[in-house]
Amino acid sequence: MNNLGRLIKNNYTNIAHLKDLTTLPPMTAERHAAIMRQRIAHRRMVEEAKELKSVSDPLFDSR
Numbered sequence: 001m002n003n004l005g006r007l008i009k010n011n012y013t014n015i016a017h018l019k020d021l022t023t024l025p026p027m028t029a030e031r032h033a034a035i036m037r038q039r040i041a042h043r044r045m046v047e048e049a050k051e052l053k054s055v056s057d058p059l060f061d062s063r
Helices: 018-023 029-056 058-062
Strands: none
Touching: none
16 A cells, blocks of 8 residues: 555656756746646646535535
8 A cells, every 4th residue: 555655646746857957947937837827727627526526426415
């Protein structure tokens, strides 16, 4: 069960090699804004799907 945490992708962690960090130019503000808009849109989609699932299935109301 401990290996499961290693397999789950965390979208908020950044993994890069040191050479890439020191040789590539920094991310532009426009690119950063686009990535953040995409993350927010995805998060909202997931939240709406969870809400629709809980409303449509009475088993989720038994908490």
